[in-house]
Amino acid sequence: PIIHILNGPNLNLLGQRQPEIYGRETLADVEDACRALGQEMGMDITFAQDNFEGGLVERIHAARGVADGIIINPAAYSHTSVAILDALNMFEGPVIEVHISNIHKREAFRQHSYVSARADAVIAGAGTHGYRLALRHLAELLA
Ligand code: DQA
Numbered sequence: 001p002i003i004h005i006l007n008g009p010n011l012n013l014l015g016q017r018q019p020e021i022y023g024r025e026t027l028a029d030v031e032d033a034c035r036a037l038g039q040e041m042g043m044d045i046t047f048a049q050d051n052f053e054g055g056l057v058e059r060i061h062a063a064r065g066v067a068d069g070i071i072i073n074p075a076a077y078s079h080t081s082v083a084i085l086d087a088l089n090m091f092e093g094p095v096i097e098v099h100i101s102n103i104h105k106r107e108a109f110r111q112h113s114y115v116s117a118r119a120d121a122v123i124a125g126a127g128t129h130g131y132r133l134a135l136r137h138l139a140e141l142l143a
Helices: 027-040 053-063 075-079 082-088 129-142
Strands: 002-007 044-049 069-073 095-099 121-124
Touching: 002 027, 002 053, 002 129, 027 044, 027 129, 053 069, 053 082, 069 082, 069 129, 095 129, 121 129
Parallel strands: 002 044, 002 069, 069 095, 095 121
Antiparallel strands: none
């Protein structure tokens, strides 16, 4: 299976960004860990990050008919973006939403995610391990 892993704004600064909330691992570390697990599970992984809403929308369009599943951490756009939700609604395969932090334990404005209306599963608060949990769950869904 082909899995596209998409990351939203500010996640390029993972490791430097509020490490007390998001940890010290960089996005490159997360990518390496996902690729290693993907290889173990026979998954072909594309890993991307975009600070722009439209960039994420276009990456979701590009996944149509290509990827078997999407893992997305929409970051702040989770809480604002109908456009990302609409794009995901045109993707035919399973979608797993990942948040490094437990958004339900944080500010009220983080507790609603537009993307959750489309996601087959939502993983929040497991740290960067959430991406690997999402890969394992996708493997089950696609088996
Ligand atoms: C986040 C949570 C969002 O509220 C925040 O805007 C992020 C990261 C997470 O991974 O915990 O940028 O999606």
